[in-house]
Amino acid sequence: MSLLIIGILVVLALVLVLAAMYNGLVRTNIRVAEAWSDITVQLKRRADLIPNLVNTVKGYAKHESGVFDAVTKARAQTITATSAGPEATAKAEGEFQQALKSLFAVAEAYPDLKASTNFQDLQTELTDTEDKIQASRRFYNATVREFNTKRQVFPTSLFAKMLGFTADKEFFDVDEAEAATIQKPTDVQF
């Protein structure tokens, strides 16, 4: 009789432990999803700044329409590409950065534009948005670290697959082409 009670208690303890493991993994998993979504929030904020920037530059440099069209088109592509998958997103991001570079290169040729407070404010906002994107990516990495660690430590690693958590999340990464460019020191020319 007492053996039965011991058996029941052991099973109960096991169930409680499994429940705790599962809940821990569920919580960290949801945090990862939220952190990923937060990166998109910052990217959207950057996208929203761009029309203002284009209009300000247009006010001083009306004839550079080629550059404006390129920037507007690239911006639209980054928005549609987020639903098309990470590879399309990375490609659209690269083209967007290029278009922005040409826009600022144009601004170099117009001293009135450079001096306008509107333009300077927008530049500060853009820099701050890039800082925010970096901050949200860093936080995303932290949540991925928590999840992967929880999933791989003993004893959770024995049960993770059974509970439905089959794979680790990926840390934020850049594709090979961009990796090649960013490993080189940046060329700053005036």
Next chain:
Amino acid sequence: MYSDITKNKRKTWLILAAFVLVVGLLSYLLSRMYNSPSLAISGTLFAVTYALISYFAGMRLSLAVNGAKEIKKSDNPRLWRTVENLSITEGLPMPQVFIMDDPAPNAFATGRNPDHAAVCATTGLLDIMTDTELEGVLAHELGHVKNLDIRVSMIAFALSAVVSVLADFILRMTWFRSRDNENNNPYIMIAGIVAAIVAPFVALLIQMAISRRREYLADATGALATRYPEGLASALEKIGQVGSVTRKQNTSTAHLFFANPLKRSSISSLFATHPPIADRVARLRSMDTHV
């Protein structure tokens, strides 16, 4: 960095456990000396209630007592943006931001949890620090919020208050003895009296030890958030040279500041709320040599 964080958290728990042992010892002595624990219980309840009230009202009080004024983004975009970006990195809601008019470079954080938190910087800090140094200091302060240091110091303060009440009670009862319920063993009496005199000092030492441990922890958390311990280290060095003594001197909020705001006195370092600056700088600079 990660090992610094775990070590500091573990040491805090050890110190708190030692604290609970001291309280337990005093209670035991008290119950052996006199067979009426009821007054001690009501005294303890009072001390705990007092601690809870100061915990909930503490944020508004510590801000007011230091003359801090809340700011909007447009008042100081540099400070605002730094705090905002750091909260995103740490995954915390953005705290209220305050500025304190004082030439000494210093900052403090208060608030019982991340949802009710505030960060305050002096005008001196904003003038003297570069952007990376300012980021380091504010990351340290947000680290305090994230690690629930206000709660830890409240627990330490509550335990300290309980120790004081128990010690006080032992000493009082020694003066006004009633012969019927007293324990006649002289050794217990002596042990009790000695403990009652020594215990409040021990409690203060433990409270200060916890405060210093949490400062190291906040340094490590801040360094992890910015991934750049050098920013914090050079901010500390600047403060070491310029001095962190504020115009308003409040002993009750001193432990909340980034660096010791009280005038230097010859009190032993065991009673200091903050570890020595040279030590903090050395630990930060060694963080890139270990994980």
